[in-house]
Amino acid sequence: MIQIEFHGGAGTVTGSKHLLRVNNDEVLIDCGMFQGLKELRQKNWSPPIFDPAGLRWVLLTHAHLDHSGWLPRLVRHGFRGRILCTAATRDVAQIILMDSAKLQMEEAQYRNRRGITSHQPALPLYTQEDVLETMPFFQTVEYARWVELTPQISFQLVDVGHILGSGAIELRLQDERRTVRVLASGDVGRYDMPLHRDPQDAPECDALLLESTYGARAHLAQRPEEQLLAVARKVVERKGILLIPAFAVGRSQQVIFVLHQLFDSGRLPRIPVYLDSPMGINATKVYCSYAGPYRLDAEALRGGVCTLFGKGLKIVKTPAQSARLAGLKGPAVIISSNGMLTGGRVLHHLRNLLPNPRNLVAMVGYQAAGSRGRYLIDGAQSLRILRDEVPVRAEVADLKAFSGHADVNELLRWTRNIHPRQCFLVHGEPQAAEALALRLREERDWNVSIARLGERVEL
Numbered sequence: 001m002i003q004i005e006f007h008g009g010a011g012t013v014t015g016s017k018h019l020l021r022v023n024n025d026e027v028l029i030d031c032g033m034f035q036g037l038k039e040l041r042q043k044n045w046s047p048p049i050f051d052p053a054g055l056r057w058v059l060l061t062h063a064h065l066d067h068s069g070w071l072p073r074l075v076r077h078g079f080r081g082r083i084l085c086t087a088a089t090r091d092v093a094q095i096i097l098m099d100s101a102k103l104q105m106e107e108a109q110y111r112n113r114r115g116i117t118s119h120q121p122a123l124p125l126y127t128q129e130d131v132l133e134t135m136p137f138f139q140t141v142e143y144a145r146w147v148e149l150t151p152q153i154s155f156q157l158v159d160v161g162h163i164l165g166s167g168a169i170e171l172r173l174q175d176e177r178r179t180v181r182v183l184a185s186g187d188v189g190r191y192d193m194p195l196h197r198d199p200q201d202a203p204e205c206d207a208l209l210l211e212s213t214y215g216a217r218a219h220l221a222q223r224p225e226e227q228l229l230a231v232a233r234k235v236v237e238r239k240g241i242l243l244i245p246a247f248a249v250g251r252s253q254q255v256i257f258v259l260h261q262l263f264d265s266g267r268l269p270r271i272p273v274y275l276d277s278p279m280g281i282n283a284t285k286v287y288c289s290y291a292g293p294y295r296l297d298a299e300a301l302r303g304g305v306c307t308l309f310g311k312g313l314k315i316v317k318t319p320a321q322s323a324r325l326a327g328l329k330g331p332a333v334i335i336s337s338n339g340m341l342t343g344g345r346v347l348h349h350l351r352n353l354l355p356n357p358r359n360l361v362a363m364v365g366y367q368a369a370g371s372r373g374r375y376l377i378d379g380a381q382s383l384r385i386l387r388d389e390v391p392v393r394a395e396v397a398d399l400k401a402f403s404g405h406a407d408v409n410e411l412l413r414w415t416r417n418i419h420p421r422q423c424f425l426v427h428g429e430p431q432a433a434e435a436l437a438l439r440l441r442e443e444r445d446w447n448v449s450i451a452r453l454g455e456r457v458e459l
């Protein structure tokens with residue numbers, strides 16, 4: 001018996017959790033947190049339908065919260081198995097999970113102080129102690145090395161260039177009758193992007209779990225450096241502030257890398273760049289520490305030294321230093337998280353910068369339904385931020401070229417050599433998944449279905 005069950009990342013881009021059953025063994029692929037709309041976030045509080053105590057392995061495609069953010073909860077529900085991923089994914093996951101715990105603890109404290117909670121008292125989903133209890137369950141593996149979990153279950157990781165350490169998971173599963181090759185894409189990165197490597201071609205499989213974040217969209221042909229240059233020039237002319245709400249892992253480092261390139265080539269006058277994200281600073285350190293083995297863009301390393309830091313990048317460590325940026329005179333760039341504007345230091349900057357038309361807010365990542373970031377790119381006239389209704393007079397730009405996700409054409413390119421018997425679309429909002437399903441059925445004649453939450457399928 002070989003089955004798959006979808007416990008998250010089905011009909012939504014968050015909460016990825018796919019459970020494989022092979023006879024009596026269970027393997028969970030990713031263990032993400034639900035984010036965005038309240039009805040989704042509430043799912044984080046429900047115990048899983050499967051038994052975490054009986055689960056022996058979690059295979060992690062990459063460290064982003066929507067793929068790793070529920071791990072401390074899984075441990076709290078009794079999981080005592082192994083969490084397998086690349087070393088870079090483990091290091092980045094620790095940073096992301098600690099930050100997530102901190103935000104939740106602060107949110108719970110805030111709600112209790114103000115009495116705005118229907119729960120008495122409001123609790124964090126997990127604490128930093130829970131994260132520290134989770135980390136010993138991690139065990140690292142290398143890319144492209146088969147790992148045998150049991151004689152019936154083995155897997156390897158295939159680099160997909162989404163963020164540092166990210167990989168698709170290729171599995172060989174065996175029951176009493178046959179062998180089934182399963183490929184779980186995780187988030188697929190893009191081709192010819194700054195800093196990250198190109199995705200390696202999808203290996204042949206019988207069943208494919210394919211992400212569909214941008215199943216309905218073809219990214220513009222424009223290069224990330226051109227899009228960033230265009231908005232940066234505007235703020236230089238206006239002497240404004242360019243605020244880049246960046247995903248702390250991946251996008252922040254790419255933005256820093258491209259800004260350095262634009263300054264070095266003389267295409268952009270050198271203006272101050274502030275990295276105001278404790279998580280972004282830590283993640284940049286991890287990027288630098290893996291610059292060798294994970295072969296980041298050769299230009300990120302000069303003489304064996306990582307160039308992401310330095311060259312005038314200003315590190316903003318403390319909340320007090322961050323608050324002082326309110327008096328910053330333009331032109332300047334502030335990179336601050338989080339990327340979807342759902343929390344973090346970026347909110348103070350938004351409240352401060354949005355009312356002034358001299359400033360420009362440049363979004364560089366996917367904005368989930370229900371996030372402030374989505375409202376902003378959809379043209380909101382004002383935003384509710386930290387209890388204030390803030391008018392949006394600053395220019396808002398959506399730098400789609402920085403997307404970390406393959407678009408529909410890149411997903412087709414990534415899968416060009418394979419012929420799965422079954423394809424399940426995961427990690428996409430319904431419209432995006434529908435559009436990709438249509439393309440795959442028409443152009444590939446594949447048997448495609450869109451995964452539904454709670455669904456169980458025989459492979």
Ligand SMILES: [Zn+2]
Binds near residue numbers: 064187
């Ligand atoms: Zn991701």
